Amino acid sequence: MSNKFQRMTEQDEARIIRELNKWALGHFGSKLTWAILEDRFKFSRQSMQAKPQIKAAYDVAKQSLSKGEVTSKEVLDKTVDELKTEIESLKKQIEFFQEKELKWKKRWQQIAYHIRQKGIQMSDVDKPVHPEAALPSHTTTEKTLKEFDKEILFSGRI
Template structure:
């Protein structure tokens, strides 16, 4: 292996970095990965201005892009959370329905009609005073 990075090796490394930029190999690129792939040290690779600029460009692109898999995973997680909320809400509604039926039966057993239970509550003294002051 050559001790120095030649133009041909540089173009191979740039091509490799271009493939990384598309997300073909994942989202985590390090100098160590490039070093293992081409047999040059991190210092030699980062010392080459063209390779360093391409590397930084790839890193920026990988950080900025969110893959479709990540988006779908987030949607699936949100969907699961919403389904749980719906299940919990339906259980609470069922609980309140059962409580209403129980109260209705107990009231009828005590001789209180449903109409009497549904009768509106008389306004409090404060509410009556507010209403009078608003009318004046």
């Protein structure tokens, strides 16, 4: 064995496997050879091939590259950018709904207060409805809740 190669540690092995997994995804182009890996990692082909996990990762990467399953770095970058944008959008939506939930909680506290002021217990109001009772229709419920929403969203009082 030539002296130009060093001894491989478990960390080296893990790093090579991580790199090969990235290679399989197209991060480093479409050409992969043992010679390229020797140059990149400074280990002999024989020492890398002797490690079953490295050999398996190499075979998977080669197979992925030969099938043309690789996504170009530009496409991956675009996907990452799209995902970042989607994450930001979802964060804004969560923020909006958290704010709306807080306003609803304040609204329900106000309703509960007024119900108690009328001498009615919340336990008398917040209970299941008899199965034969005719509940308001979906449309009527939506209209009612929309009125509450308007007050919550646009009133400075709550």
